[in-house]
Amino acid sequence: xxxxxxxxxxxxxxxxxxxxxxxxxxxxxxxxxxxxxxxxxxxxxxxxxxxxxxxxxxxxxxxxxxxxxxxxxxxxxxxxxxxxxxxxxxxxxxxxxxxxxxxxxxxxxxxxxxxxxxxxxxxxxxxxxxxxxxxxxxxxxxxxxxxxxxxxxxxxxxxxxxxxxxxxxxxxxxx
Amino acid sequence: xxxxxxxxxxxxxxxxxxxxxxxxxxxxxxxxxxxxxxxxxxxxxxxxxxxxxxxxxxxxxxxxxxxxxxxxxxxxxxxxxxxxxxxxxxxxxxxxxxxxxxxxxxxxxxxxxxxxxxxxxxxxxxxxxxxxxxxxxxxxxxxxxxxxxxxxxxxxxxxxxxxxxxxxxxxxxxxxxxxxxxxxxxxxxxxxxxxxxxxxxxxxxxxxxxxxxxxxxxxxxxxxxxxxxxxxxxxxxxxxxxxxxxxxxxxxxxxxxxxxxxxxxxxxxxxxxxxxxxxxxxxxxxxxxxxxxxxxxxxxxxxxxxxxxxxxxxxxxxxxxxxxxxx
Numbered sequence: 001x002x003x004x005x006x007x008x009x010x011x012x013x014x015x016x017x018x019x020x021x022x023x024x025x026x027x028x029x030x031x032x033x034x035x036x037x038x039x040x041x042x043x044x045x046x047x048x049x050x051x052x053x054x055x056x057x058x059x060x061x062x063x064x065x066x067x068x069x070x071x072x073x074x075x076x077x078x079x080x081x082x083x084x085x086x087x088x089x090x091x092x093x094x095x096x097x098x099x100x101x102x103x104x105x106x107x108x109x110x111x112x113x114x115x116x117x118x119x120x121x122x123x124x125x126x127x128x129x130x131x132x133x134x135x136x137x138x139x140x141x142x143x144x145x146x147x148x149x150x151x152x153x154x155x156x157x158x159x160x161x162x163x164x165x166x167x168x169x170x171x172x173x174x175x
Numbered sequence: 176x177x178x179x180x181x182x183x184x185x186x187x188x189x190x191x192x193x194x195x196x197x198x199x200x201x202x203x204x205x206x207x208x209x210x211x212x213x214x215x216x217x218x219x220x221x222x223x224x225x226x227x228x229x230x231x232x233x234x235x236x237x238x239x240x241x242x243x244x245x246x247x248x249x250x251x252x253x254x255x256x257x258x259x260x261x262x263x264x265x266x267x268x269x270x271x272x273x274x275x276x277x278x279x280x281x282x283x284x285x286x287x288x289x290x291x292x293x294x295x296x297x298x299x300x301x302x303x304x305x306x307x308x309x310x311x312x313x314x315x316x317x318x319x320x321x322x323x324x325x326x327x328x329x330x331x332x333x334x335x336x337x338x339x340x341x342x343x344x345x346x347x348x349x350x351x352x353x354x355x356x357x358x359x360x361x362x363x364x365x366x367x368x369x370x371x372x373x374x375x376x377x378x379x380x381x382x383x384x385x386x387x388x389x390x391x392x393x394x395x396x397x398x399x400x401x402x403x404x405x406x407x408x409x410x411x412x413x414x415x416x417x418x419x420x421x422x423x424x425x426x427x428x429x430x431x432x433x434x435x436x437x438x439x440x441x442x443x444x445x446x447x448x449x450x451x452x453x454x455x456x457x458x459x460x461x462x463x464x465x466x467x468x469x470x471x472x473x474x475x476x477x478x479x480x481x482x483x484x485x486x487x488x489x490x491x492x493x494x495x496x497x498x499x500x501x502x
Binding site for chain 1: 185186254257287288289292293295296297298299300302303306307309310318321322325326329349
């Protein structure tokens with residue numbers, strides 16, 4: 001069975017490369033659209049990692065929600081919005097923005113590193129619980145019911161907010 | 176484990192499946208293209224293609240050769256890489272979703288326990304492909320086509336998923352195989368007629384078929400998002416569209432019309448696959464029939480119909496089904 005083992009290992013590193021390549025494309029792109037596609041490639045890698053870790057359901061949800069919805073909505077926004085100024089895109093970003101971006105990146109990575117270092121990791125064999133749909137559904141609706149419901153309220157608030165903004169945009173000028 | 180030559184059997188199976196799937200995608204494209212043109216002729220009281228081969232049967236083959244021989248033009252000022260990538264982005268997901276379609280009780284590449292979710296997730300890539308194609312064309316018609324396609328796709332995905340979930344509630348499984356097996360007594364179309372109709376209408380919109388063909392409305396947008404694509408790249412979009420139609424119908428057959436089940440035929444081995452194909456192509460015939468019968472809707476009508484009628488009805492249907500299943 002070693003052939004499949006090598007295949008799986010190869011796929012794992014393939015996904016890692018996918019994530020980094022996507023992130024790199026996303027950062028280096030001069031056009032917003034290419035940035036979004038970089039994000040999509042990166043998320044594809046993340047979905048692959050979920051699959052590799054034994055949860056095909058989460059991998060498929062990653063594809064469905066993050067690529068199928070989030071990336072499409074961002075791209076849709078770019079298309080519908082005003083065309084960006086070509087010259088402004090070529091200009092290097094101002095210093096303040098750079099500092100802010102670097103600060104945000106460092107803070108996020110510090111937070112992630114802190115979590116990674118402070119989590120007691122179980123070895124793969126001792127891992128408890130399964131990631132089947134049944135188990136996930138039960139834990140979402142029993143153990144994590146409150147956060148699950150809070151997320152839906154957050155989404156509802158976001159939809160109502162978007163509707164209000166859209167209404168003001170359409171009728172605001174006339175009044 | 177038995178091996179054929181030096182290849183591991185699983186790998187051999189994968190390669191064979193890929194070859195069969197790709198061959199089928201191309202054959203289905205040719206057949207549906209011919210059917211579409213011939214039936215369109217019939218509905219409009221003219222013979223349709225007649226010149227190439229008996230009854231014009233080889234017309235699509237001639238067209239395919241023509242498309243392959245055509246020059247491939249990349250518009251100036253558009254990203255070359257993305258322009259080349261877009262047709263493949265459209266084509267790959269439809270090939271991948273074939274994995275879980277049960278053509279008969281034995282003829283299925285892989286039965287995932289979340290087959291339905293798999294198809295839906297992979298189909299999400301189609302929209303990305305349309306967006307990319309519309310964007311890189313650097314052409315206002317293509318961009319309009321892409322924007323319309325996504326607005327329509329996002330809207331109609333909701334009633335589509337809601338109507339599919341009702342069937343999942345009945346079968347307690349996402350596996351395509353289990354769906355068929357659970358219909359051994361009665362087909363789901365008789366238990367869920369509303370869901371079936373909603374699914375079929377939403378499926379027409381998802382595949383950009385008339386009367387919902389606004390993304391490629393030829394009288395308004397020349398050809399929509401694939402205006403700038405020529406030659407073999409156009410044919411990839413063409414194949415993706417026809418394969419998508421096949422998928423929408425085969426999901427309908429698997430979930431609502433009993434899949435491969437049917438009275439046994441003289442060719443016992445193949446009767447399942449024959450019944451499946453027969454049902455799918457009847458649905459495809461209805462799709463073509465609808466296309467050449469109804470005029471195109473306006474865009475506000477399209478979205479109103481989805482948000483004000485289909486989605487609430489689908490939600491209500493889901494609610495009632497959930498209550499009935501639980502009680």
